[in-house]
Amino acid sequence: MKTEEVGQAIFETWTVDEVEEAFKAGKIVLIDVRTPQEYMFEHIEGALLMPLAFFKADALPGQSDKQIVFHCGSGARSEKVSRAAIEAGMAHVAHMEGGFGAWKGAKKPYIGTNMANGAPHRVN
Known part of the structure; x- marks a missing residue:
């Protein structure tokens, strides 16, 4: 994990x-900021969707129980x-280095x- 101080904040880049x-252990909320079309075609199972075009920081869940990681x-x-x-x-x-492309490249599971037939299916 890379860590950077930005003013009073900590910005982390996770592998x-x-x-x-952390996701398997239930320690994070994973938020996908791609478009709805990208998400529907393939996504990490359990990741929430908040597209960049509609990003509103005040709509994010709190981080008292789980840390937010964007991808x-x-x-x-x-x-x-x-x-x-x-800001x-x-x-x-935090955000995931390399994004979904790195996730797939590392052979991690996804939908x-x-x-x-156009149906969703698990890819391992």
């Missing part, structure tokens, strides 16, 4: 392995959202679309 471990396709949008969350007053923000 896909760190995200997977997108490559890491660029989630970093942008993370920095916007810091909005959040003191502890994809069966191209033969």
Whole structure:
């Protein structure tokens, strides 16, 4: 995990392995900031959706029980959202390095679309 101080806030960049471990343990809320179309085509099972275009820091859940970790396709949008969350007053923000592309590249499980019938299916 990489850590950066931004003013009074802490900005963390997590690896896909760190995200997977914390997500499985129920320690984080994973928020996908890609478009609804990207999410519907394939996503990490259990991740919430808050697209960058509709991002509102004041609509985020509190972090008293679980830390929020943002992710997108490559890491660029989630970093942008993370920095916007810091500007909005959040003191502890994290995002997943490399985004969903890195998640898939590391052969982590996700929900994809069966191209033969259009139905969602688990990809391991």
